[in-house]
Amino acid sequence: MNSLINGIHHVTALASDAQRNVDFYVGILGLRMVKKTINFDAPDVYHLYYGDEVGSPGTILTFFPYAGLVRGRKGIGQLTYTAFSIPTASLSYWMDRLTEFNIPFSGPYRRFDENYLRFEDYDGMGVELVATSADSRPGWDNGKIPAEYAVRGFHTVSLNQRTVDRTVALLTDPMQHTLVAEENGILRFQAGEGGPGNFVDVVHAPQDTRALQGAGSVHHLAFSTDTDESQLEIREQLLSAGYQPTEVLDRQYFHSIYYREPGGILFEIATNPPGFAVDEAPDALGTALKLPEWYEPRRAKIEAELPEIKI
Known part of the structure; x- marks a missing residue:
């Protein structure tokens, strides 16, 4: 049976200052602002x-x-560390870049035969860069970071759990993930065809304290599916397994359902279409404040109340 879930779609987190958030993820990590809403x-x-x-x-x-x-x-x-994929030969480049911007990091460490660096953003969100030769996605030559060193996208997300059995059952049954590796209390699962961007690490951490949500915390983890039809099929499988997913919600750039996994982490299933170019040309992504049509009548008030940010 083909998996209806392809891998990670997006990760959503909380921050305390919009400009500092932009400065870190655009200015230091070199990601593109693809939507400002x-x-x-x-x-x-x-x-x-x-x-x-x-x-x-x-x-x-x-x-x-x-x-x-x-x-x-x-x-x-909680989802404690969000790992991005970088080319193997770029590890020293990133160590130098983080040092240049006074971002403390630890590592390189080794996990599942790949080296990685670990650090935090300005709010304490856990970030990792995993050096891998297994990622064929292109880098973006953004004028700050050469494409051959650039972040490719997600590699892995790490889910800290006191007990793992029920989370594992959810991932392997209705969510159709496959266990592919185990090391030092970490269970690695993959969706679909696997590879960077499709890995979920379930970390057995019974001695950890309970997470508290705030700035630097991940709010939810979204998984990718191809169509509205496949999303509804996943929803039915979740209902059959005893979960209570929401009705489908329109998020403008994808359609979503949400539910809690047994350890308390909020999961989402998001459709790939319609995508971020639905209301902006690809070369203009992230340049204008985009509002859903039901908020357009309030645009002047909304814009006046939002802080100015510079990309």
Whole structure:
């Protein structure tokens, strides 16, 4: 049976300052701002999307920056580290770049036969760069970081759990992931064809404290599916397995359902279409504040209340 889930679609996190968030992910990591919009449930807060040059699923990291939000705490029941893929030969480049921008890092470490660096963004969100030769996705030559060194997209997400059995059952049964490796209390699962961007690491960490959500915390993890029809099929499988996914919600650039996995982490299934070019030309992604049509009558008020950000 072919998997209906392709891998990671996006990761959404919380931040405390919009400009500092842009400075880190665009200015230091070299991601592209692919969409500047608002939190549909709180229109006085940005929703910022970063990714590759064209906003491909599997590259998209998004943030809700709430001004002055208190920092969260990593721990049980949370996606603690979001890992990006970089070319093997770029590891020393990134060590030098992080040093240049005064970003403390640790490593290189080794996990599943690949080297990686570990650090945090300005709010304490856990970030990793995994050096791999297994990622054929192109880099973006953005004028700051040469394409041969650039981030390719996601590699892995790490889910910290006190117990793992029920999360494993969810991933392997209705979500059709396959266990591909195990090392030092880490279970690695892959979706679809596998490879960077399709890995989920379930970390058995019974001694950790419970996570607290705040700035630097991941809000939810979204998985990718190809069509509205495949999303509905996944939803039925989740219902049959005893989960309570939401109805389908229109997120303008994809359609979504949400549900909690047994450890408490919020999961989403997001469709690949319609994509980020639905309301902006590919060469203009992220340059204008985009609002869903139901907020357009309030544009002047919304723009006046949002802080100015420079890309």
